[in-house]
Amino acid sequence: MVIQAGCSNFTGAIFPHIVPNRLQFFEYESVSVHCEVDNNITEWRVKWKSHKIKNASHTSTSPCKIYPIFESHSGEYWCENEDGIKSEALNITITAGFVILETPTHPVMEGNEVILNCKNKKTQSEHITDFYKDGVSLGTWNQSSMTIKNVSKSDEGLYKCSIDGAGESPESWLAVIKQSKAGFVILEIPTHPVKEGNEVNLNCKNKETQSEHITEFYKDGVSIGTWNQSSMTIKNVSKSDEGLYKCSIDGAGESHESWLAVIKQHHPAPYNKTDLSHEVPKISHDEFPKTLILLWTVICVLLVDLLLLLVGLLLQNKYKVSACFSSAQGSHSCEDNTVLQEEYTQVSYTSVQKELKVSREHIETVIYSSVN
Known part of the structure; x- marks a missing residue:
């Protein structure tokens, strides 16, 4: 194949x-x-x-x-x-087999003419044919086809034919739909598919008048009910509302069927916690205060170091000025006091270092206790 x-x-x-x-x-x-x-x-x-x-x-x-x-x-x-x-x-x-029945593939409108043709695979010539509807014989024709004029709903059914010496055809359904009054009634329906959950309005329109009228609506050939107005509303539409709709107005006729399509509402895919590409680093509420305390502690350490350094420099300059002043009154010169200055500077620097060490130890203790 x-x-x-x-x-x-x-x-x-x-x-x-x-x-x-x-x-x-x-x-x-x-x-x-x-x-x-x-x-x-x-x-x-x-x-x-x-x-x-x-x-x-x-x-x-x-x-x-x-x-x-x-x-x-x-x-x-x-x-x-x-x-x-x-x-x-x-x-x-x-x-x-050798016999088939040719019937219309689509529904035919009431009042139209329908031709059913019984075809023999062995020959194209005319032949005597028996036609059947719903298993009951309609009669014998001296030709291969039969014509139904002014077809009506009563003609709807299963048809087949038989040819003597050739056999019988399978059955096929002949569908008949009601004729509307010269196209005076139409059904206004959404042209594109509607999403589930939305509201849909179906409006039955009469060509002869714009006023409201009693309207009957149908879905898939079955009556939904009668409305005292020209429109019906489907609230919170769902897939079960999908189908062929039509309407009829007494005295004006019936509309053609139109398809109402309903599509499912699309929802975004749920967040996948295992998808590392979407992971964003987060600081927990417990960790955030500790981090802030640590930052401020480091800043305080630097400020204390700077302050102690400034104190040491001020002490050094103060001693130098004092030494020069005392040399002017005593026996020592300013140059002679240089040695004393250096010694005092060494002592001052050593004391500042000790104070810095003590301060750092104290701050480290504070950091450790705050973090833990």
Whole structure:
């Protein structure tokens, strides 16, 4: 089996698109599944779940081309984006037999014309065909196709056909949706996905009037309820609110369905204490006062040293002046007192050193006691 896949970016998908445009195929044919949407914003992928093989599934970029195709490829096919937003699913059936039924792949509008074609793999010529709806025979046609004119909801159901001598086709679902009144009703809905927890307003608009009106809202084809106004509000929206919405106004018609997409609220990743790249050195409350005391103690030591040095210099100068003054009155000259000055300087320096040593010892004791 060869699977060829291209890559496209889409948003707003409702149904996948099948090429060729049918839901039944013979084995060994080629089929492509595309995600048909409005804008090129988000990447969509084609997903399918097999009907033949239990728990078998597959994901591919869009478009997804499968050749050759086998019965095992029968299943549900849909489009899904990276946020988990899904389109409607289509059931594709592959048969090893010789008869298939060609039906519309997407829902048809009430009032339109529908053609069902019974195809024989062995021949392209016309043949007598029996058609069935929900297992009940609709009759025999002298040609390979039947036409349903002015189709209605009552025509919705499972169809198949049979050709004498060739066999019977698988069943396919024909979906019919109600016709709105010439497009007089539209549903205003957010164009982009909304985040969980936000508030969403859906407004049902009537082309004929701007006044308020009684409105019925639907989600995934099921009535939500009737409002006495043209809008409804979904507060604290969640993923469970995601789906196809439409509205109807009595006497005006029904809107088309539109997809409301909801994405999960993204939260920042929790701080990982083991991640050293985010570690910031911190000083504890117990260590901070000790550090401050130590800093101030060092400053005080330096100031005391400077003060004692200044005292020593002042004492030295004072003695020198006293010695010179006394020499003028006595027998000694100023030069003779130089020796006395030097001796006193030595004594003064020694005493200053002792005082500095005592001061340092006292300060070290204070630092040790404050830190511990």
